[in-house]
Amino acid sequence: MSENSYSTLLSFKLQDEFFAIDAMRVNHILEVPEITKVPNTPAFMVGVLNLHGNIIPVVDLRLMMGFENTALTNDSAVVVINPEDQHDSSLGVIVDMVKEVVETEGLEIKPTVADKEESMLRNFHGTFSIEDQFVHIIDIEELVVAAEV
Amino acid sequence: MIDKFKAKFVEESLDNVNDLEEALFALENDMQSKDLIERIFRAMHSLKGGGAMFGFNHLSDFTHHLENIFDKVRNNKLDVTPDLISLTFSAVDEIKSLLDKGDLTEKEDLDSYHAFMGRIQSFSETGAAASVAESPATTAPVADDGEKTYLISFVPKEELLQNGTNPLFLLDDLHALGEGFSIVYTHKVPSFEPLEPENNYCLWQILLTTTESLNEIKDVFIFVEDECDLTVEEVCSGGFEVNQGIKKLISNARSANSLIKVSDLKILLKKDEPAAKETEIKDTEDKEQKKKKAFKEHKISSIRVSSMKIDELVNLVSELVTVQAQLSVYADKKGENDILGLAENVQKLSRQLRDNAFEISLIPMQSELMRFQRLVRDLSKELGKEIDFVIEGGDIELDKNIIEHLTDPLLHILRNSVDHGIEMPDERVAAGKSPKGNIYFKAYHAGANVLIEVTDDGKGINVEDIRKKAIAKGIIDDTADLSDKEILNLIFTSGFSTRETVSDVSGRGVGMDVVRKKISEIRGEVSIDSEAGQGTTITLRLPLTLSIIDGLLVKVVDNQYVIPISSIEKIFALNQGQLKNSFNKVVVIDNEQIPYVDMRDVFKEEKAEMEVPQMILVKHDDKRLGLLVDEVLGEYQTVVKPLGRYLKTHEVVSGASILGDGTISLVIDTNRVLQMNSSGKFKGKKKEEGTKREEF
Incomplete structure (x- = not known):
């Protein structure tokens, strides 16, 4: 668990579990648009999409987290994050469903117990529970490093 | 090269001078401000240093003395007075003119420079404006600089044009010698029937005021001496003005099918002597104004813009080009004339804008x-x-x-x-x-x-x-x-x-x-x-530029890719037979063996039989390689965008470009394909793929 530099989180669903990222780092939430495949890349790198003339790489967070079902539904979305205020670091992340924006104030955030072997992400900023659901806070730094091909 | 540095120095110094002026204005309102005095001092200091470095010695000297005054002000040995400020303002003007002229060589300039310098020195000693009212040089009469006016009569023969002479260039040469006025006579031009299009029928007279010698003028015509009758006669000393009298003389001469006589001109210009004097003075005034104007224009002939803004401009233009392509696609689909016309105009404009923007980003x-x-x-x-x-x-x-x-x-x-x-x-x-x-x-x-x-x-x-x-x-x-x-x-x-x-x-x-x-x-x-x-x-x-390339759009299985045209040598349509018979991935075309790779292998796509495989022959240095693709879709000029940091190290794809319909196609880096092919990376790929996965 690390210091909370953020006050709002965006939570979303991957398969049956909930995760959250710093909402201030989220630039767009899109319905899954047409994504151009980039050959010779790992499976989690879905391709690139055109967002207002910018090329944004898209990763499937479900695959990165070790989930297997990658089917898209009506709820599937691409969350475009901009981790470093730099133009070239924008990244699209496919999730199964975007849930809500949560204020961290008053939340009790506990250390995450992560034991999913297959996941590329191991460090979480903590876990809180809301409406009887555990929500794990993703470390964007780690996500960015893991997404670099 | 030093000239370039000088130009740059002048450019930067003008910024300093502007800053200086600005600070002076502010100082006028707030004479006690230490900050402003510091600012002025600093600006002068950099002018002084730069001036000496780039050979503007007068400028450096001058600012040095000016700086002395402000050094005293800075150390409270001298008060800021309106006198001081106005002296500094006129000094700023002098600085500007020194920047413009460089080191002074003209006597009058030097006189006024030294006079001004005297004022500054005495001010720095006494703290009061010296009572030298104005520099004497500015009121001194303009020296006779040996200018003379000549009447040049240039009567070429009809064959003049046949050896390739263009008489107009000769006139240009003449005008380069001084202030000139050309009179053309066309009375010898025949009516249409007998006119020989390759002959010259015109003749000219030129009034030229110049400091050059008679021989210098005649030298202009040295190559056509035999093809013309040339007379050069001195009319008077000093310049001339094309006034009513001269105009009348010209029209008289024209209607009489003859030329102006130098004697007539002499009489006319003598009569005009006082008027001519006046014009001379006016001329010098004009010149002063011109100089000033040139100076002002110099100030704005280039501006410095932060490179971020230029990057942004180029980005926006790139985006505009993309949107414009979309508009064209839409217009084509609609087929309405109005919108087609509009789309065409937008295309033209955005193309110009694009060229312009890219030129700006070139240094x-x-x-x-x-x-x-x-x-x-x-x-x-x-x-x-x-x-x-x-x-x-x-x-x-x-x-x-x-x-x-x-x-x-x-x-x-x-x-x-x-x-x-x-x-x-x-x-x-x-x-x-x-x-x-x-x-x-x-x-x-x-x-x-x-x-x-x-x-x-x-x-x-x-x-x-x-x-x-x-x-x-x-x-x-x-x-x-x-x-x-x-x-x-x-x-x-x-x-x-x-x-x-x-x-x-x-x-x-x-x-x-x-x-x-x-x-x-x-x-x-x-x-x-x-x-x-x-x-x-x-x-x-x-x-030349990073962001725009001419590309060939090709299809590999279901995906579209762009191959930079600059690396393509030829495109062949192959038949399956050629490939089946080819051994060790070499295809023979025109008795030449050309190695090839199937782009489907490179991209690890499922292989189906290609109907008519297209082979794109790319080369780099002396290596050549054929790339097999399913289809060639056409040639496009596209904006290449980076793939961002996540895909930067991709082995084959170096960028992406957005097509007219908004879809993305990836840009293939053919050099890397070549390199990979020669290092045998595509052979035994199955195995490699396996190890690769593990790396991620």
Whole structure:
């Protein structure tokens, strides 16, 4: 668990579990648009999409987290994050469903117990529970490093 | 080159002067402000320093004295008074004119300069404006500078044009000598029937005021002496004005089918003498005004803009080009004339805008060359070598992003040349060379590329040594059959050049793999050529601009890709038979064996039988390779966008471009495909794929 530099989180669903990222780092939430495949890349790198003339790489967070079902539904979305205020670091992340924006104030955030072997992400900023659901806070730094091909 | 620096200095100094003026205005309202005085002092100080450095000695001297005054003000030895401020304001004007003229040579300028200087010195001593009302030189009569007016009658023969003479150029030459007024007579032009189109029927008279001698004027006509009748007669001293009298003279002469007589003109201009004087004064006033105007124009002829803004402009323009392409697609689909017309106009405009914006982002390499010179100079001194460093083509312009990426690799290359290429003087003498080494830096255009060559006449590279080293390092097989050039290019392979190989091979190639990487990041290529004992040439091939390419749109399975046209040599349509019969992935076309790769293999796509496979022959250096694709869709000019940091290191794809309909197609880096193919990466790919997955 690390210091909370953020006050709002965006939570979303991957398969049956909930995760959250710093909402201030989220630039767009899109319905899954047409994504151009980039050959010779790992499976989690879905391709690139055109967002207002910018090329944004898209990763499937479900695959990165070790989930297997990658089917898209009506709820599937691409969350475009901009981790470093730099133009070239924008990244699209496919999730199964975007849930809500949560204020961290008053939340009790506990250390995450992560034991999913297959996941590329191991460090979480903590876990809180809301409406009887555990929500794990993703470390964007780690996500960015893991997404670099 | 020093002129460029001067121009830059003047540009920057004008900024300083502006700042100075601004601060003065502010000081006028707040005479006690220490900050403002400091600011003024600083501005003067940089003017002084820069002036001396760039040979503006008068400027430097002048500002030095001015600075003295403000030094006193700064140290509370002198109060800021309205007198001081107005003196400084007029001093600012003097500074501007010094910047404009450089060091003064004209006597009148010098007089006024020294007079002003006197005022400043006495002010700095007494703290009061000296009562020298105005510099005497400004009211002194304008000296007779030996100007004379001539009447030149130029009556060419009819055959004049037949040896290629253009009489108008002669007139231009004349006008270059001074103030001139040409009168053309066309009365000899015949009616249409007998007119010979290749003959000349015109004649001219020119009134010219110049300081040049009679012979100088006649020299203009030296090559047509035999084809014309020429008279040059002096009319009067001083200038002339084309007034009513002269106009009347001209029209009289024209209607009488004759020329102006010099005697008539003399009478006319004599009568006009006082008027002429007046015009002369007016002329000088005009000149003053012109000078001032030129000065003002100089001030705004270039502006400095932050490079961020230019980047943004280029980005926006790129986006506009993309949107415009979408509009064109839409218009085509609708087929309405109105919108088609509009789309066409938008296309034209955005194309112009694009060219313009890209031109703005081009800067001459000059700015970086200084660093190279310093490096060569300092390093050669340090190593005790003598080196002549010659730069050619410093005015070649490149995208500023390219130049930014270029500096480090070039410094690296030059350092290698100085350090490892050029031998010590005694070694050179022993090798029968002059003790002084030479490094040539040459930049020039070649098609859509800019080439930069760095050549030294040093000891060169021994190919055999490189080969042995490469085998020892396991980079190539000892059975590998490589040309000398290919072997030389091995030094760009990563893992080849490490410090120790450098010292025992031929002393070159520290981090040459880094150089190649950096250059390929800006879509450039680097190659090397060397002969042992003779020297080494490293050539960089760079694109003019990073963001726009002409591309060929192709289809591989269901995806569209762009291949830069610059790397394509030919496109062939093959039939399945040619491929089936081909052994070891070589296809024979026009009796030439051409190796090929199936892009579906490169991209690890499912293979189905291609109906008519298209082979795109790409080349790089002397290597050629055919790329098999399913379909060729057409030629497009596209904006290449980076893939972002996540895909930056992709092995085959170097960027992406957005098509008219908004979809993305990836840009294939053919050089990398070539490289990968020659290093055998596509063979036995199944296995490699397996290991690859694990890496991620």
